[in-house]
Amino acid sequence: MSEPETSQLSKAYEPSAVESRWYAYWDAHGYFQAEPEPGRASYCLTIPPPNVTGELHIGHALQHAIHDTLLRWRRMSGLNTLCVPGTDHASIGTERLLTLSLKKQGISKMSLGRDGFVKAAWDWTEKYGGTILKQLRLLGCSYDWRRTRFTMDEGYVRAVLTAFLDYYERGWIYRGSRVGEWCPSCNTSLSDLEVDHEEVLSSLWHIRYPIQGGGSVTVATTRPETMLGDTAVAVHPDDPRHKGHLGKTVLLPVMDREIPIIADPILVDPKFGTGAVKVTPAHDPNDFECGQRNNLPRISVIGKDGRMTEAAGRFAGLDRLEARKQVVDELERLGLLEKVEEYTHAVGHCERCHTIVEPLLTDQWYLRMQDLAALATDAIKSGRVRFFPDRYAAEALRSLENVPEWCISRQLFWGHRLPLWHCRQCAAVTPSIDRPAACKACGSSDLYEDPDTLDTWFSSALWPFAVLGWPDNTPEMEAFYPTNCMITDRQIIRLWVLRMVYSGLHFVKEIPFPDVYIHGTVLTREGVRMSKSKGTGGDPVELINKYGGDATRMSLLLMASKGQDIRFAEERVEGSRRFANKLWNASRFVMMNLANTPLPQSLSPDASWPLEDRWILSRLNRVLETVSRALGEYDFDDAAQALYEFVWNEFCDWYVELAKARFGGPEEDAARVRQVLAFVLETSLRTLHPFMPFVTEEIWQSLRTQLGATGNDSLMVQSYPTADPSLSDDEAEERFSRIEEMVRTVRNLRAQGGAQPAQRVQVYVVPIAEDSIPQVEVPSLTAYLAQLARAELTLLPPKQTGGVPSPSVAGATRFAEVHLSLAGLVDVEKETAKLTREIEAISKELSRVTGKLQNSQFLSRAPAEVVDKERAIEQELKTRKHQIEAQLSRLSQTS
């Protein structure tokens, strides 16, 4: 593919055509691709794999703007840079969406059967899969697309099953029959992390259980329907209210079943309620354990479909919530409902479908967490894995304490089958990736594959190394593992990040990444999390169409402050689009005036160079320092803002304006300004490229074409600028800042004095001291920037206000008085009022400072430099007050 045409730069920057053109160019030239190069320093990221059927939302846009900025920066900095993209099969999420979609077509999941459903899932994946990855290209993401991985692709499946078998052989994976989370709608078990707890206003029902032989105990419950499965009432052994009840039985109401009153100091808190607790071992994890301790029977009265079972007697077949109503009615009828209180408590909901989860007694596969959690804890505590912002490290450590065993089996079709083969003859389990010929215990060939699939997070936990070829020891693993950073959002720290940390340590014996950057959540302007289901999606593709990929990236980076949440404000994107346009036009101007100036490789300014040249180069050096520091610390907003301000407020507003005057001047000086313009612009483009890759590439290509360069190189493979201390010039910066202040004062006086642009004004500058302003530059630079003819600016000797004609308006800077003679247009009254207001403001400020300096405590305790600074401020305020007072008295004399 040849270099795109970039000859004529149009007046306004139009992103759409430019962006797709350069993306195709980079892609075709293989600039996104990386190969292992032994001995060469590398930089590697893997993206958090989005759901395969997902679409880009604005949170992704932020996340990937960050990824690609880091990648382009590191790549230009000379590292062998790789980013592996990919998608997640998202078992439960995808299965649910597909089931709903099929239902709309009148097809039920069960009628398709396992094979049919899995085939439909693959079809669905092929149809919608990869949409999101295509959308990432619109943002400019420089990922190695050849290496795109999917958690269900062949190699990845092998990695997952290998990991499973490793754990299994160690005895860390085991079968358990216990009460766990169950979603009756998704019809599968869930891990604790897939359950969202929400506060719900509900009721607390107090039910009287008659004691056999007289009396009663009252128990309270938020789920009255579970009483049908009660197998005991527990009290605290030391509770005097219930001591006499121990050993007796109650007649379970409704069911008329006799159940014992038992003592259980662990389950029962005697300070709560009546001190008596109904025990339902099949429907509550705590009751389950109580049941184990006391050998209680387990009666499942709610089934996997959320309906009451045969064990629920005449309530069998009812939905659990309907059963609740009817049980309450029945209790009321029996006169056993003592009271009903309003009660707020947390109810678990399925993360995917928001159905209320039901604690059910089921057989599941569990992964032992003890050793794995310890690996992650150690890595974080020792600082081998660091979080940015670091507060998330504390949160991560907290969540690693007392991690419950991980329920890894799911009753789903879409996902990785457990590599376990059950023998129909002897019931033994044979672990194997492929179907084994015979049962390892009895040799029978009558085997069937375990029907369960794995929690989707079990596979994503292996992501950073599985995508690099693990379990094989590939060149990619050698070159790129550990990866360098994980960039993701806080919602999945526990679900994913920590699981990658211990998985990496366990399987590869090395951390998967030393840094974890947690970016903020993108919210709506009202502060609500953006989500499709809430209709607050925020489509980044629309933004890109409207403002450009560069502006979308840049605005998000400008807002990405220290991991803070971002209330999305579209005007910020608009602002970044304007910035791109500004850069574009400044570049156009520079190129129009460059003539045949060759691009200098470096510049060595000395004292003989014009002030503004030394100033802009010093400012450039400073911004380079800021950018590299900020990017290194993941302070994207600082880096982006430093560049934004440099380009717009310093280069465009001041330097380019001053350059205009020099093109027609002496040849040597014109040549110098062209050199500096070319150098600063080209360096700025390289520095900005990671933030705004498209527009910088477009400009850079025409710049180099104009400068006579040839070849097919791209900006994205140029070297990243580094700070050059020899450009740093504090003195030039200080002197130039005085020029800026002078110019602003003149402009201000003109505007406030109501001078029309064409109107002649005489400016008199009176320095407060011999060296207070750079005398050489003042007449020329100030006059030029304030749009005056040079003859209309007069630099008077220090303190010689006598040469200023009256009446005039005046302003005070830190270094000089500035007088504007408006040829009879001065409104003395208005000017007097203005100056009086100014004196009031200065006096107020002055009394604050003077008060401070008269405070002996301040003088003795504050650091000397602070005191000195206050003294300087006081001096300056006094001087300005003096200047204005003098001007006031001059005004009164004229009137």
Next chain:
RNA sequence: GGGCGGAUAGCUCAGUGGGAGAGCGCCUCCCUUACAAGGAGGAUGUCGUAGGUUCGAAUCCUAUUCCGCCCACCA
């Protein structure tokens, strides 16, 4: 019940011990041949509230109110 963020200009947000800032919006002037998608100038704040520490607090401490998030089996 515990923990973590946030509260600063009309809006979106920077600013962690020493003279309150940016962008957008608003007001005035200007189509000066890079850019009107621009330029110049301007107005705008009891820095959530109340205490405290300090010579000095938007910034540190305590309490408190709202908003958001995370954790937690008290029936």
